[in-house]
Amino acid sequence: MGWILFALVLLLAGVAVALQYSIGRNGPKVLDMVDSLTGGSRDVEMVHKESLGDHPKQKLAVYRSAAASSETGPKPVIIFVHGGGWRSGDIDDYGFLARGLVPEGYVVVLAGYRLNADGVFPAMLKDTAKAVAWTKNNIAKYGGDPETIFISGHSAGAYNVAMIGLDRQWLGREGLETSDIAGVIGMSGPYDFYPFDSESTKLAFGGADDPLTTQPIQFARADAPPMLLVQGEKDTLVSPRHAPTLVNAISDAGGTADTAMFANMDHNAPVLALASPWRRNREIIDAFNSFISEVLAARAVKPAASVPVQAENR
Numbered sequence: 387m388g389w390i391l392f393a394l395v396l397l398l399a400g401v402a403v404a405l406q407y408s409i410g411r412n413g414p415k416v417l418d419m420v421d422s423l424t425g426g427s428r429d430v431e432m433v434h435k436e437s438l439g440d441h442p443k444q445k446l447a448v449y450r451s452a453a454a455s456s457e458t459g460p461k462p463v464i465i466f467v468h469g470g471g472w473r474s475g476d477i478d479d480y481g482f483l484a485r486g487l488v489p490e491g492y493v494v495v496l497a498g499y500r501l502n503a504d505g506v507f508p509a510m511l512k513d514t515a516k517a518v519a520w521t522k523n524n525i526a527k528y529g530g531d532p533e534t535i536f537i538s539g540h541s542a543g544a545y546n547v548a549m550i551g552l553d554r555q556w557l558g559r560e561g562l563e564t565s566d567i568a569g570v571i572g573m574s575g576p577y578d579f580y581p582f583d584s585e586s587t588k589l590a591f592g593g594a595d596d597p598l599t600t601q602p603i604q605f606a607r608a609d610a611p612p613m614l615l616v617q618g619e620k621d622t623l624v625s626p627r628h629a630p631t632l633v634n635a636i637s638d639a640g641g642t643a644d645t646a647m648f649a650n651m652d653h654n655a656p657v658l659a660l661a662s663p664w665r666r667n668r669e670i671i672d673a674f675n676s677f678i679s680e681v682l683a684a685r686a687v688k689p690a691a692s693v694p695v696q697a698e699n700r
Contacts, residue, residue: 413654414468414479417661421482425662429453430488432481433528438516441500446517447477448528449484449494460531462568462678465495465521467514469541469574469657471586473502486660490675493530495521499546507591507600511556514546518567519560534685536569536678540657541624542586544575544615545602548632551613552605567611569681571674573656574617576624577632578603603632608640612684614677615643616670618651646673 434448450461466483468475477496484494497517499510514537522532537547550556551570557563580597582588591600598604613636615629629645636643648655648669659670 414475414482414657417658418479418482421485421661425482425485425665427452428485428489430485432484436520438520439500439513441504443476443498443500443505444513444516445477446495446497446520447484448525448530449481449488449496450529451488454529460526461491461493461529462534462536462682463493463495463521463525463530463532464571464674464678465497465518465535465537465547467497467499467517467537467539467543467546469539469543470501472505472510472542472590473586475501475543482661483657485662486665486671487674490671492678493525493528495525495530497521502589506589507594508556510542510546510590511549511553512559514550515556515560515562518550518557519562522562522566534568534682535566536571536681537567538571538573538674539575540573541575541653542590544572545577548572548575548577548602548613549605551611552602552607553599564611565609568685569611569677570613571677572613572615572629573670574621574624574653575615575628577601577615577628579628603635606632606635606639606641610636610641610643612677612681613641613643614646614673616646616656616673617648618653618655619647619649620651620655621653623653644677646677 429452430449431452432447432449436446438444464487468480477498480496487494497514499505499513521535525532537550539547547570551564551567554564578601579587580601582591594600615633617626617629619626633643633645656670658664659667665671
């Protein structure tokens with residue numbers, strides 16, 4: 387019996403390692419299947435799916451609680467943008483992320499964008515901005531609060547959402563302001579990677595007229611939306627320096643930003659932690675919840691009305 391248990395533990399450990407290794411090679415599809423089998427639906431349903439352009443990757447899907455009709459009040463919204471080095475990824479493989487976050491009290495929007503040669507800079511940013519604009523204009527119909535939209539992404543997707551939050555022009559092209567974003571949550575993202583030294587960054591950004599305009603750190607400013615950058619210290623794909631470097635730049639400019647560094651996590655672990663059975667460890671989910679709660683609490687505090695001071699009679 388002891389040997390059987392030992393073998394089972396080794397098998398589960400092997401599956402975990404394999405998933406973490408393969409998540410960049412359509413591992414999300416496998417992860418979605420594992421999550422569904424081990425965690426069930428969690429009473430989460432996809433209530434809308436729509437194309438936002440002619441390209442098959444320009445699409446989004448909306449997930450909410452199946453009990454939404456009996457719940458009161460609109461929910462905060464999390465738009466999630468997948469990773470994949472701007473070369474791979476599909477929102478159809480990320481249902482696990484919605485099942486991980488919707489039960490925490492959110493409406494989740496999975497947003498896709500053009501990839502490879504079709505998605506070179508700035509196409510990926512135009513597509514992400516378009517998904518934000520769609521959400522702002524339509525999410526109330528699905529129980530989401532258009533006034534509390536958070537944008538999140540992993541790896542390449544973290545880059546997308548950081549740029550959307552920092553560089554005003556992308557939302558501006560959609561008739562929005564960056565203040566329409568309540569906050570930004572990046573996971574394992576690259577934010578300061580020029581000069582381009584990898585195949586994926588050369589393909590996605592090598593043709594930019596001014597390479598510096600592709601870098602989130604160039605747009606650090608005081609009035610950017612609050613930002614939380616989640617980073618594993620064992621990340622060998624994106625250097626762990628990226629998160630604190632951008633946070634320091636924003637903080638130095640007078641803005642609000644913070645890191646959530648995890649000593650034992652690698653590049654893919656933050657996303658893995660949102661799927662069953664790994665989300666039993668709530669570190670990442672708690673980081674999301676704490677950040678969102680703090681942002682909403684700060685937004686709820688209104689400056690006290692000034693009281694006129696009467697001059698003393700002399």
